[in-house]
Amino acid sequence: MHAGRFAQLATDALDDLPQPIAEAAATADLAIADVPSPLAEPAAAPSPASLATFATAKPGQRPQLTLFRRPIELRAADRLDLVDVIRSAAVDAIADALGNPPGSAAHGR
Numbered sequence: 001m002h003a004g005r006f007a008q009l010a011t012d013a014l015d016d017l018p019q020p021i022a023e024a025a026a027t028a029d030l031a032i033a034d035v036p037s038p039l040a041e042p043a044a045a046p047s048p049a050s051l052a053t054f055a056t057a058k059p060g061q062r063p064q065l066t067l068f069r070r071p072i073e074l075r076a077a078d079r080l081d082l083v084d085v086i087r088s089a090a091v092d093a094i095a096d097a098l099g100n101p102p103g104s105a106a107h108g109r
Contacts (some may be wrong), residue, residue, distance in 0.1 A: 001082075006069050013086040014065075021094045028054070028063040028094075035070050050079065051089035054097040061102050065090060 010032065017025055038052045051072050057063045070091060076082040 001073060001079075002070065003032060004032075006073070009083060010067055010086050013083045014090055017087065017091060017094075020098070021091050022100060024054070024063065024094045025090065028065045031064055031066040033066055033068055038067050039063060039099075051085070052093035054090075054093040056097055065093065076108075 006035065010030065014025055014030070019087060025081045036053075051068055053066045055066075067086060072085050076085045077092075
């Protein structure tokens with residue numbers, strides 16, 4: 001899928017997130033990367049299988065949600081499933097960064 005089309009689908013998928021995830025996503029910048037960078041700082045380095053990361057705000061910077069396009073596309077069975085995978089990846093990354101354990105209500109489960 002073309003990167004521009006993926007970015008549009010990602011924006012649409014993020015329109016309907018559960019609270020408090022929606023609040024965090026609304027203040028964050030959205031970045032799309034093809035794959036996780038192996039050059040990220042060790043403490044913040046995503047695993048090779050990561051679908052998304054969320055960096056909380058730092059002084060003078062907005063928070064940032066980064067979606068990894070290629071791993072997300074590989075995980076999705078079809079275009080309809082792609083929106084669900086994007087949404088799930090974003091929710092998990094933001095909830096984890098906010099300190100919510102997997103399976104909690106913040107993860108939408």
